Amino acid sequence: xxxxxxxxDLVVQVRxxxxxxxxxxxSGHPGGSLGCTEFFVALYQELMDRKDDFxxxxxxxxxxxxxxxxxxxxxxxxxxxxGYFPVEELKTFRHIDSRLQGHPTTHEGLPxxxxxxxxxxxxxxxxxxxAEAKKLNNDNHLIYTLCGDGELQEGQNWEAIMYxxxxxxxxxxxxxxxxxxxxxxxxxNVLPLGNVKGKFEAFGWDVLEIEEGNKLSAVLEGMxxxxxxxxxxxxxxxxxxxxxxxxxxxxxxxxxxHGKAPNDEQLxxxxxxxxxxxxxx
Amino acid sequence: MKKYTDSGKKDxxxxxxxxxxxxxxxxxxxxxxxxxxTGSLKMDDFKENHPDRFFQVGIxxxxxxxxxxxxxIGGKIPFTGTFANFSTGRVYxxxxxxxxxxxxxxxxxxxxxxxxLGEDGATHQILEDLGLMKMLPGMTVINTCDYNQTKAAxxxxxxxxxxxxxxxxxxxxxNFTPEDQTFEIGKAVQLQEGTxxxxxxxxxxxxxxxxxxxxxxxxxxxxxxxNIHTIKxxxxxxxxxxxxxxxxxxxxxxxxxxxxxxxxxxxxLAENAPAPQEFVATQDTFGESGTPEQLMEKYGLNANAIxxxxxxxxxxK
Numbered sequence: 201x202x203x204x205x206x207x208x209d210l211v212v213q214v215r216x217x218x219x220x221x222x223x224x225x226x227s228g229h230p231g232g233s234l235g236c237t238e239f240f241v242a243l244y245q246e247l248m249d250r251k252d253d254f255x256x257x258x259x260x261x262x263x264x265x266x267x268x269x270x271x272x273x274x275x276x277x278x279x280x281x282x283g284y285f286p287v288e289e290l291k292t293f294r295h296i297d298s299r300l301q302g303h304p305t306t307h308e309g310l311p312x313x314x315x316x317x318x319x320x321x322x323x324x325x326x327x328x329x330x331a332e333a334k335k336l337n338n339d340n341h342l343i344y345t346l347c348g349d350g351e352l353q354e355g356q357n358w359e360a361i362m363y364x365x366x367x368x369x370x371x372x373x374x375x376x377x378x379x380x381x382x383x384x385x386x387x388x389n390v391l392p393l394g395n396v397k398g399k400f401e402a403f404g405w406d407v408l409e410i411e412e413g414n415k416l417s418a419v420l421e422g423m424x425x426x427x428x429x430x431x432x433x434x435x436x437x438x439x440x441x442x443x444x445x446x447x448x449x450x451x452x453x454x455x456x457x458h459g460k461a462p463n464d465e466q467l468x469x470x471x472x473x474x475x476x477x478x479x480x481x
Numbered sequence: 482m483k484k485y486t487d488s489g490k491k492d493x494x495x496x497x498x499x500x501x502x503x504x505x506x507x508x509x510x511x512x513x514x515x516x517x518x519t520g521s522l523k524m525d526d527f528k529e530n531h532p533d534r535f536f537q538v539g540i541x542x543x544x545x546x547x548x549x550x551x552x553x554i555g556g557k558i559p560f561t562g563t564f565a566n567f568s569t570g571r572v573y574x575x576x577x578x579x580x581x582x583x584x585x586x587x588x589x590x591x592x593x594x595x596x597x598l599g600e601d602g603a604t605h606q607i608l609e610d611l612g613l614m615k616m617l618p619g620m621t622v623i624n625t626c627d628y629n630q631t632k633a634a635x636x637x638x639x640x641x642x643x644x645x646x647x648x649x650x651x652x653x654x655x656n657f658t659p660e661d662q663t664f665e666i667g668k669a670v671q672l673q674e675g676t677x678x679x680x681x682x683x684x685x686x687x688x689x690x691x692x693x694x695x696x697x698x699x700x701x702x703x704x705x706x707x708n709i710h711t712i713k714x715x716x717x718x719x720x721x722x723x724x725x726x727x728x729x730x731x732x733x734x735x736x737x738x739x740x741x742x743x744x745x746x747x748x749x750l751a752e753n754a755p756a757p758q759e760f761v762a763t764q765d766t767f768g769e770s771g772t773p774e775q776l777m778e779k780y781g782l783n784a785n786a787i788x789x790x791x792x793x794x795x796x797x798k
Contacts, residue, residue, distance in 0.1 A: 329549060330551040333552045336512070339555070
């Protein structure tokens with residue numbers, strides 16, 4: 201296992217990357233990105249068995265699909281800091297002629313991205329297809345997927361959730377970012393999700409919860425347990441309890457920073473809470 | 482005039498089924514997905530012989546399109562099968578984002594297109610699908626005319642890299658194109674040479690255009706007939722060469738005149754060589770229940786309608 205302190209340092213640096221990306225273009229989605237920082241760092245630095253060179257088919261390695269594409273700032277930062285493309289390229293986020301589009305896409309050829317996402321609710325279906333392709337190829341690697349919790353309001357998810365259980369897609373770990381927030385407010389006010397755990401279980405999934413989704417060691421431990429549950433006839437769901445805007449005190453526990461960038465003063469304040477650990481791009 | 486004979490009426494969807502059966506044997510990467518319409522899409526044989534490569538997704542077309550996109554990641558060539566309505570309008574955003582924008586090598590195979598679906602009525606008779614699909618950047622759009630051509634097209638699209646929409650239908654119609662034809666995507670097929678008017682048809686209207694050409698011939702009018710099986714990319718050269726000679730054109734399709742083949746042809750002519758054009762197509766309307774023949778007659782989609790349109794186009798020259 202990688203040195204935990206190094207990973208903790210990376211988490212802080214990724215937070216800085218997220219804040220600086222969205223600030224520079226005065227747009228983008230910092231809230232959900234900050235909430236999932238520990239998850240992305242754990243996934244790419246420790247959990248996934250992945251190859252250094254990006255190949256679209258991804259044969260012989262674990263694959264990740266981001267369904268809630270709007271948290272692209274954290275995805276891009278972790279991809280860059282995991283060697284998929286130069287960290288300096290984060291400067292081009294949301295710029296004209298950039299590979300770092302507002303929402304991730306394969307269209308501009310950014311290494312690390314295997315499908316476009318942004319229009320919500322499509323990631324689990326794509327992941328199931330990729331998981332079935334792995335089975336056909338006798339490739340024992342896993343498919344990891346991240347979805348937002350508000351995103352579960354999209355009906356396509358439930359088609360996919362039904363399919364995966366009914367067809368024993370057991371090489372798939374779908375993580376739900378349970379931060380309880382969406383653009384218009386708290387999920388329980390916008391459209392209550394009800395008992396998410398009970399719903400996944402009723403559909404036939406193996407479900408486990410990570411209560412401290414912003415604690416790196418807890419994420420690592422929980423995701424390793426999830427990994428151990430694969431290959432037993434059921435798809436695996438991880439309910440990752442996170443705080444939107446985690447790591448920046450004035451962005452936490454509110455939907456206000458879902459899709460809003462900090463101004464100069466706010467950026468300064470936010471960065472002060474997350475001092476540079478590795479190098480800023 | 483060349484003579485075309487119907488070797489025996491067959492449905493175009495069976496041509497798709499036969500093509501898929503052949504691909505099952507010849508191309509190990511071909512996989513098929515179906516949303517609870519295996520029999521209607523003639524996918525039974527593939528399902529029987531290649532259960533590991535067949536995915537029954539249930540009545541869940543959105544998930545099917547997403548899964549198809551995912552299956553390409555790992556080198557598979559997915560063929561999705563359901564009715565044209567559920568292959569396009571119902572899943573437009575899934576196709577747009579996960580397949581077209583993502584550049585995935587998915588073959589969207591759509592049966593029961595247009596009014597010839599018949600008695601089920603307008604809920605199932607999509608007349609807007611060609612427009613929806615041709616507007617997607619990078620999407621190839623094909624509408625085949627008979628059993629043999631549909632089979633040939635099914636084989637051809639497996640060799641093509643990129644997303645394809647293949648449209649065919651339910652009823653048994655004349656089977657008149659060669660059994661051993663090579664299907665070239667984007668290449669129009671000239672069926673009759675003529676000098677007075679060009680008839681450009683796609684899908685079930687190609688046979689009707691041939692019948693119309695014979696009737697026109699009897700009236701002393703020489704009609705050139707072109708089978709445009711590929712709506713996108715359109716064979717601009719074939720259209721311009723023919724209209725350059727005839728000076729007038731009729732487009733014929735089982736589709737709304739807004740957004741279909743006719744509009745694509747009109748754009749090509751407007752950009753290069755404007756000429757009188759008449760549209761044999763539905764006039765911005767939904768369909769209804771009835772037999773295919775009754776509906777083709779009522780909505781002006783048969784040989785008689787093409788003859789009338791041809792005379793009008795000639796008069797406008």
